Amino acid sequence: MFMRSAKTFVPDSLRGLIASTDDISWNPDPGYLMRAHPLPREQVAIVSGGGSGHEPLHAEFIGEGMLTAVCPGLVFTSPNALQIHEASKAVDVGGGVLHIVKNYTGDVLNFGIARELLREDAIDTDVVLVDDDLASERADGNGPGRRGTAATVVVEKVCGAAAERGDSLAEVVSIGRQVAESARSMAVALAPCTLPGATEPSFDLPAGQMELGIGIHGERGRERVDALPAPELVRRLTDPIIDSLQLVRGDRVIAVVNGLGATHPLELHLLFAELGEYLDQKGIRIERPLVGTFVTALNMAGASITLVRVDDQVLELWDAPCSAPAWPNSPARTYSAVGPSGSFGPTYTPPTTPTDNESAGPWVAAWAQKVLDQEPALTDLDRRAGDGDFGTNMVAALEQLDLTAMRDSYSTSTAFDAISQAYLGHAGGTSGALFGIWFRHFYRAAGNGRFDLAAVTTAARAGLDNITTLGGARPGDKTMVDAIVPAVEALEEAVRSGTTYDTALRQAANAAHAGAESTEAMIANRGRASYVGEAARGVIDPGALVIAWFFECGTGH
Incomplete structure (x- = not known):
């Protein structure tokens, strides 16, 4: 891993991010990123954040039509309440502040305390909790519940677009919660991640095996299996999502295939092709695809699949313009399956010539x-x-x-x-x-x-x-x-x-x-x-x- 020092890994990276983008500024004390250009008066500000190591989430989704400010923690560590409080105060322009929070205990606590402090400042705030990861769901309903993973990008995009068009805080919260409740994810790893300065990976995974249900903080999964071919792997990841969302023929979804940090675009597009064909067989319609690396676990080799049930209102917001650096500048607005390819290249048809007596x-x-x-x-x-x-x-x-x-x-x-x-x-x-x-x-x-x-x-x-x-x-x-x-x-x-x-x-x-x-x-x-x-x-x-x-x-x- 490239670094000057494990201790300065995050701020060293932030230096490069700020130097390479136009509409992001850094406030080192207490530590938050925000849009360099202020919002119009009365617009809802969208603040998110979490541990570093998930880039481009969240910092590279700051921009018009998406996030207003982001509070980065150390690698896989939640930001503190003072960061969030100060960031929220800095971006409030009278329309209130929405916190988009992944469901991890540290994040939930610190964003919650920040909202308590904001009430002292008479700043209107609310929260959308993202909890899409089925791998951490318990049948008895106990525990912290589903973790927040790749569906966070969808929530941030939709809420950012709603705020940009002038919706009130209550309206933005409503649409954000609708999207979060309609989203589920599952992930798989081919190789674990290694934290900066660490000498060993976050867990051991023998060659030729896959870890199903891993988390984005390097947590091992809930099941280890021998490597599966892509069609079977996609089914193993997608079936629990379909069951949890109770998707049926005719339902419409946004489908996200997300890389976890060390997965090549060729692999991600291959997985999306399999996902598209599988959903098509079930009559579930992909209204919008999103394929790429958006929510990572540092350098983990793996991918996640996210499905979000949508309607026309959500799609309108999804399609709205966005200037965030990591948002794809030409996302598809329709899905069309190309069918199984197998291979490409010219086919050969042998001529009808008799065999030689001494054929080679x-x-x-x-x-x-x-x-x-x-x-x-x-x-x-x-x-x-x-x-x-x-x-x-x-x-x-x-x-x-x-x-x-x-x-x-x-x-x-x-x-x-x-x-x-x-x-x-x-x-x-x-x-x-x-x-x-x-x-x-x-x-x-x-x-x-x-x-x-x-x-x-x-x-x-x-x-x-x-x-x-x-x-x-x-x-x-x-x-x-x-x-x-x-x-x-x-x-x-x-x-x-x-x-x-x-x-x-x-x-x-x-x-x-x-x-x-x-x-x-x-x-x-x-x-x-x-x-x-x-x-x-x-x-x-x-x-x-x-x-x-x-x-x-x-x-x-």
């Missing part, structure tokens, strides 16, 4: 199967010497192939055409382009008639020349070229000496393996491995190894 289809299929089986090992090699995506790119291409049809019915040209197009259309990156063009030359050679040793040699030489021209790699650069060059030289020597087909391929395979093994001692000059320098030494280049397997699988076919 079994050769190509055997090689493809070996690469698929060895994906973990290839990924590990690339992780140690590059960026770790080589195995993934191989699978992205090869899983497109119908290996059974390739073995049993594809002609040689069809087999190489299919694998070339799979790489060019699905693998992406450098490896996809280079393997795609490599196999394209075998397809071209197969189209000239009998696919004999001369054709294999011609294809390999043309592929090598094209790869070196496109990528610039030469022997010694720690790339696939280190395996292709000796293989091509062995094939050309075999053609000159009249060696049999199988023997020539075996010699090419041996030469390619020797070339691949030689990369272990090299420092890369090309490709992603070149970025890590000495760190790549001692690791065989996975591309060179895969080329060696290709010639090896050709023997006996």
Whole structure:
């Protein structure tokens, strides 16, 4: 974690926030943030706050159409009553002050005491308590009740918009409580968070497991399970929400998929796609989506799902303009499912050509199967010497192939055409382009008639020349070229000496393996491995190894 000191972590961060925004000012004594531009007279002021570590909540939601002031505590620690009291006094312009409070004991107590102090100042105040987290709900009704989590953003947005249009304090409170009562959330963690200065995470979570029902202060969940695929995970999180809100077909909701701090947008959008399809099956209509990182638990890897039952009045406020830094500037106003995608990229339809008497289809299929089986090992090699995506790119291409049809019915040209197009259309990156063009030359050679040793040699030489021209790699650069060059030289020597087909391929395979093994001692000059320098030494280049397997699988076919 980046920091100067664990003790100054929060104020150091606030310095950067203030320096990078226009409409937020900092009052260090006693410690609150507020809009730099005062509200119009008689407008309701919206004050919120809580422990730091949940950013962008609350500080980055200060702005026109949302919050007026925020009181930050230390990490995962509620602000004190004097902060809240002074912030509320500073922003009151005669319309009263609304406190939006997450349901945690410290927050509830300190905001409550601040309202007592504000009554001494004859300032009209009220509160909306957000308690959406189902994981902390007890069947017996005892305890502090549901925690306040991601639904807080929805309440803040709706109340801020109501205040901005001129609603009275009582009206803003009414709509805020309606939204809070109509919201429920559930969260999951893939990895816990670690507090500033701490040497251990907030709880232990073994690799390959998920913690369901975690809290945003690093609390462990109520259930630990083996990692679930996204569709099942979404159901596990969403069903309790649907049951608690008693949602039925025809109900309308705002759906929030929120990242907990260390979750990539690709993951969040994937979860939202699954959520949208699941709700659509149940006839529950998503009126507005909100996907992103809004309420975090520091650097926790995980996500939460929030559903809020809405009507036209709430949607009007949701759609109102907002200038807060963290509010998305182009939120969708409708939801439309795109349906399951599975994958993207061109599909391949094999031509209706008869199988060759000596088809190379079994050769190509055997090689493809070996690469698929060895994906973990290839990924590990690339992780140690590059960026770790080589195995993934191989699978992205090869899983497109119908290996059974390739073995049993594809002609040689069809087999190489299919694998070339799979790489060019699905693998992406450098490896996809280079393997795609490599196999394209075998397809071209197969189209000239009998696919004999001369054709294999011609294809390999043309592929090598094209790869070196496109990528610039030469022997010694720690790339696939280190395996292709000796293989091509062995094939050309075999053609000159009249060696049999199988023997020539075996010699090419041996030469390619020797070339691949030689990369272990090299420092890369090309490709992603070149970025890590000495760190790549001692690791065989996975591309060179895969080329060696290709010639090896050709023997006996």
